[in-house]
Amino acid sequence: MDLMEKLSLVLWRERELLETLHFKLEVEQLVLASGRTRWLMHAARDVDAVLSTIRETEVLRAVAADEAAAAIGMTSNPSLSALADAAEEPWSTILAEHRQAFVAATADITALADSNRDLISAGYRSARETLLSLGETTDGYAADGSATAEPVRPRLVDRSL
Numbered sequence: 001m002d003l004m005e006k007l008s009l010v011l012w013r014e015r016e017l018l019e020t021l022h023f024k025l026e027v028e029q030l031v032l033a034s035g036r037t038r039w040l041m042h043a044a045r046d047v048d049a050v051l052s053t054i055r056e057t058e059v060l061r062a063v064a065a066d067e068a069a070a071a072i073g074m075t076s077n078p079s080l081s082a083l084a085d086a087a088e089e090p091w092s093t094i095l096a097e098h099r100q101a102f103v104a105a106t107a108d109i110t111a112l113a114d115s116n117r118d119l120i121s122a123g124y125r126s127a128r129e130t131l132l133s134l135g136e137t138t139d140g141y142a143a144d145g146s147a148t149a150e151p152v153r154p155r156l157v158d159r160s161l
Helices: 003-034 037-071 080-086 091-135
Strands: 136-141 147-151
Touching: 003 037, 003 091, 037 080, 080 091
Parallel strands: none
Antiparallel strands: 136 147
């Protein structure tokens, strides 16, 4: 098997894993948005499992990229862009397309992960405020977004109305 072909196969595998990560993050977002936190730990575990597999695949990619770089006279640890520039056709185009797909997938995944983080933060604040309301009232918010509260005061109720 050609070293460029081996690299391309590893890159395809990594792209598939990024697509799976995107899917798992969307599932996590749906669980967060629905408010059904029962499945949140399962969704988070699924995301972690895919991330672990991606890290393992990155090692394979680094080895394959070093081998491909050595075969065309480059130094070790080349960027995918540098490999694409130095490779002959059709590998130059194939590697450039892989790079473009990684850039797009990374942007989508980053946006989704940021959105999930915001949902988790909002859920945490909501839960905290609910717990505060059980024994205290929420008067407002501090500069960091946390609720400020005062202890519950006895209230007079006119029941004759």
